[in-house]
Amino acid sequence: MKVVISNHTQEIEAIIKTGRVLTNESDRFSYSFDASFGTYLPDLVVQTKSTEELVSLVKFANREKIPLYPRGQATSLSGGPLSVKGGIILDLSVMNDVLEIHEEDLVAVVSPGVLTANIHKAAEEKGFMYPPDPSSSHVSTIGGNLAENSGGPRGLKYGVTKDYVIGLEVITPEGELINTGGRTVKNVTGYDLTKLIVGSEGTLGIITKAVLRLIPKPKATATMMVIFDSLVDAGRAISKILSAGIFPSKMELMDQASIVAVEQFEPLGLPVDAAALILIEMDGHPLALQEEVSQAAELCRTVGARDVRIPKDKAEEAELWRARKLVSPAIVRIKPTKISEDATVPRSKIPEMCERLQEIRDKYGVHLVVFGHAGDGNLHPNIICDKTDHEEMSRVELAVSEIFTAAIELGGTLSGEHGIGIMKAPFMEMELGAAGLDMMKRIKDVWDPNNIMNPGKIFPEPGQKMELS
């Protein structure tokens, strides 16, 4: 059933003067998905670069109680931009005009549709760095990154999106245009609404502009690959390096299943008989780097590393990182469906989490691959399966719930970076407790009394279960 009726459409077309209102069925189907599961047909799709038009549209939708769903490039892995209750998709990827680097203030001012990789490029051209680097940077929008509080390999040393946003312009669900934070790194005036909006998955309003903090670009980087005969040893090495006061910029883990998959996909000379490998990148002053590399190599050997490889030149270095990049494409050649989890544990619990994951894999007989940003405890246990095989999918569901339970029992969290969306909503209470979840719900109700802004996300519906099959 459509919530938008033809009278509404006329009014919406009158509001959106400079943009487009898409109502064709082929267009509606083309905005019915993201990078997770399910198809939800919106009633219509709005594209406009004008904040004023969006403000009027939100006021109108709030009055008529029509659900709105902000959408960047729909690379969400948790169902964030899906129009689960019908209504209007707002395609904000078209708001991609503003990308200013203010050298003196060390900030970037951006509109929400700018691709994150373009911010990286613009910053680097001026000798700066915008550190958050989700692997989807070249396709995802900064608006989506802010709403999901995305992070990447560099999160280990530099933190994630929320650590670099100091100001926002937001349209509230009632159609007010507000500014939070500002252009200064220090700002304690009142509640920190900026941080509340970041990671709110589009449920508290539409981000129409952001002020991002930049840092000077490090002078040099160095890479090393460390090979292990046991996954748990690899986990130990990670803790050991970090507790020795060395702070790599990236620390990426690949288990045997992912090594083998990559080698089969594209032979790069990786050790297929190894149980795990870690790729480490350090950045900083070239002299300090040399010393840190040899120190880290030594530490790895003491916990039983089989081999430490240091690339001879930049080309070899690129080759090693290519191996890591190929994990995702390589593993889906085994079976078509990839359930990509991002449960995260405290750093000290990495070895224990590795053990628990192996147990879960064997218990449910699922094809579990572990790789990812191990340095910050954000392991990416991926289950490779076939969504048309219902029996297998029900085992996968059980395995996924158990992964969540394990992460929370070890003091970790459901999601390190992909967000809750609809996929993980059923597990919220397990992590937050009833009172914690209720507090969040109350915040949502105050911001959005008519529940029009991205409804159906984060908060579980009564009796909602995870469904993969």
Next chain:
Amino acid sequence: MEASLKQLREEFQYDKTNNCVQCGYCLPVCPTYSTFGKETHSPRGRINLVKMVGEGKITDLSLLEEPFDLCLGCRACETACPTGVEYGSLLEATRAALVKRKTFSIPVRLLRKSLLKKVFPSRKMMNVTGHSIWLYEKSGLQKAARKSGIMKTLPYNLGAFESIMPVPVSPVERGRALTEMKAKLKRKYTVAFFTGCIMDAMFHRINQLSIKLLSEAGCDVVVVPKQTCCGALHAHSGEIDEARNLAKQNILAFEKMAADFVVNNAGGCGAMLYEYGHLLSDESEWADRAAAFSAKSKDISQILVECGLPELRVRAGERVTYQRSCHMTNVQKVKQEPIKLLKQVPGIHFIEMDQAEMCCGSAGIYNIVNYDASMLILDEKMMHTKATEAAVIITTNPGCLLQMKLGIEREGLTESMRALHLIEYLAEAAGII
């Protein structure tokens, strides 16, 4: 007649859509997504529409027509896709399934029938086309037509292409076309030259130059008789059976000659020849022969790199840029060779344009049947081309060559910029006429 879901799945190759994880990695490289600005015209969007058909969520198949008509078939999306979705096959299957069910409007039907079934595959007809271009210009008709403005009223905006038509070749000259040429010095290879139908009708001169340049580089060149159109335009328009027929005719024609390579100079045709193995893989009698043919098929730039160019004259300070043929880059994966050859021309200044890999919008007969869409894509391409301030735009495919000529004309740059086929440029530098 309601086709059963199972049959639809087979026809649309629904299975192949399951490899798409909707990651969106293909979005930044897709020219139609960039130009039209909505998912309906993105690879991911198009694949999803097929998925929806296979899942029974879309039953009105006409919903797929516009999105698939407006796809350029440039296959840039395939190169960006981390999971190896075979978009090219999906596109062909979908178009074939749609064509089967569609009743075209009369003019479109006529154009499709006459161009695809009669003109391109027939050497005679293509020669007539070539001749009539010549006659048209020589007889003064062209001037009269230009003056009268009648060109503007031609169907499909064919008038827009009129002013960029190449210098025509007289029937006498065409009759003297080379059919064979020995290697100038020591022979390195014997090659069979694939003339291509559009190349031969419109760019006869470039074909002649190609043969001469190959001979200079050390190849015995033979133009095999009874060769025909490669079938690319048919395959891309959903006429798969016709494409298969043409492929078989070509395989038969070229099998008669024991050449080291079958050499072509048109990126689009070359890609089709390269895919004969795939096109005929289901026909046991043909599969191996087609694969052997494809293995021998090479772009002329590959052979010239291999054999080495004759001595080239200095072109001091000339600014040159290169508009890639999508099919040569994304299907044949011939990427570096043309650049290597260009960089051997002494003194030139080679500049890559921004978004160099994006399609120019010519795409077979796309610029004829989807004229407005094609011009939007061309305008974007010209913006980046202009920024290079190049005096020469190099192309490696007749469609791209015409389109870039049109772009130069539309921008009013005919005085300062010219579009050339790579071979024309190299021949010019080598002093071959």
